[in-house]
Amino acid sequence: MLFQFNVFAESDVSIAKSFEFKSKSLRENRTIVVSLPDGYESSNARYPVLYLLDGVQNLKHVVGSVDVLTRVGSIPPMIIVGIKSKSRMKDFTSTKAAGIEESGGGQAFLNFLGDELIPYIDGKYRTNEFRVLEGHSVAGLFTAYAFMESPNLFDAYIVMGPAFWWNKEEPVREVKSFLSATPKFDKKIYFGVGKEDGNRHALKRFVEEIKAAAPSELVWKHEEFDDEGHMSAPLLNNYFALKFIFSDMKLPQEIKDNFTSKKFLEHEAGIMKKYGSAARQPQEIYVPLAMELIKHKDYAGAVNVFRRNAEAYKMNKYPQNYVWLAEALEKNKEPAEALKVYKQAYELSKETGYGELEKLAKKIAGLKAKL
Template sequence: MMKKILFFLLLCSFVGQGQNSICIGKRIEIASDDDITRSVLVYLPPSYHDSSLKPTKYPVVYLLDAEANFNYFATLMEKLSQGIPNVPEMIIVGIQTSKRETDFTTNNDAFWKLITTSVIPSIKNEYRCNNFSIVVGHSLGGLAVAYALNNYTNYFNVYMAHDPSLWWEDNSGLKLFEDNKQKNFKGRHLYLSYSGEKVRHNGRSRHHEAIEGLQSLLKEGGCKDLQTYFKEYPNENHGTVQIMANIDFFRMLFVEMFIDRNEIEANPMVIKERYKALSEKLGYEFKPTEKYLKNTAKWLQKNGKEAEAKAVLSINK
């Protein structure tokens, strides 16, 4: 049964006495069948309502701890998707919580049932979503991402955990992977960041030991076919690591999308080749957007490359 979206409020910053608003997204309340509600924040990319473009579907990012992270994350992803894009335009769904230790620790099955049976179906019903999704969490939110990867494996394509608290409750996060080390994670990607040497001995040795334990388990062949990427940030602390890692990880995830225009001028079909490579890597078909192709063709025409511009505009036909 499709869940109800109860109401929404625009998320705006007001500027000056005239109260001119800059709206990042909107807040909605989603009700489940048993009348439990969850507050989520929704960001739609600039092209979503652009009437000059054909309606299309978008990847979705589910962001935990939205009350702290939504504004900066939505702004960051919008910037990375502009111009010569590093990432695709995406719908961002920020999931708020006031009970982190209940929602995000290892006894959090009720939380993920609510997300997978109420929030995700409601978002897909209300917005133009494709079937590629990413979940992002930091600290205890990173532990929640680890839980979702192991127990809700087929709901997201990419799981990003920033400095995850795998050590929580006697290494409960690490034990999730140990218990599932024979499981096949084909088609799933884990990106994990952690803060560096300068802070690791500041009362945080268990935190890093658990992450290193997961790295060892994976090196020994555990969690078959799980595509993983770990990165340490020596100059970041637990609070700042997610900002730098989100930039790096999203750019790396979609690295094939960033194509120098000089390459396109020399060979317009490089766009098609790179998007094919991206699709093969992620196991999901990505195509260059109408907006990107039009902007690229316009640049080529401005530089007297009419034939190349026509070739670019024909790529998705």
């Protein structure tokens, strides 16, 4: 690491830090940008990593989408690692093409990711085992090459407007061979493209091969977006790709319809084990579910859901999360615990200026008198 500086979205808001990485395998320095999730410094959580090709160019819109989806609980907080290429044709093509002298360096770039950059990131930051690779255009070509050439390096792939026209649609031929030799492939792959992007036709032929011979356990999706071209589609591609990749975080309808605290807590433990302890449901799931449980007088279940909601959204410092939990505890005949939680709500309300201090003080005094 030679030096470090901030990358700014605005003059006073830093969204990432950048450093020069000296690669032995590539025999050159590479600019790497790293965006850490909110709360990283104050937590002990480990986070999935999104490796973003053309990382400097795409950083702003990807950080924005990740921020929105993380805040609402659609995806887990994650570390974004962007890689800047000096020659895209060199890095992102695995074979030589006539007239493109620098082409064919894809294997060396893949070695750089697997042998150097990923171990460095895992050593420096609190990462968990889940890794995503994202690329657009020729970087999308490389992303597809990566899952065929080194399928265990990443857990999910985002392939956007890929240049599958390369060498007379070489990737379309390669994926057919890959699929025939790979009966099992426990990964997630998202293919996205604008309907005005000329690359959509070769991508469609690539996807047809997957549709015909998808390995067991492969989870994949192909989407085309109206009124979007090659350069405008990545914003939407990235947003919907992330929702797709982490869609298993969402509480299954079966658990909501046939609720037991055991099944609910097992699901929550599962997403935290897979995606890090900061993974969570949207509050739009937790709160209505708990309210419905109260209607059906499953107060213990409501306590479990409201407690999970309060813990998962602790960083928001929203007093009402604790009020809901305290009310459920009262209904579940746990006045001592309810008192503790009402006190938390009171202190948060005082700290944040939320209000309701008089109402909370009365609840606290009333419970104290009962106890």
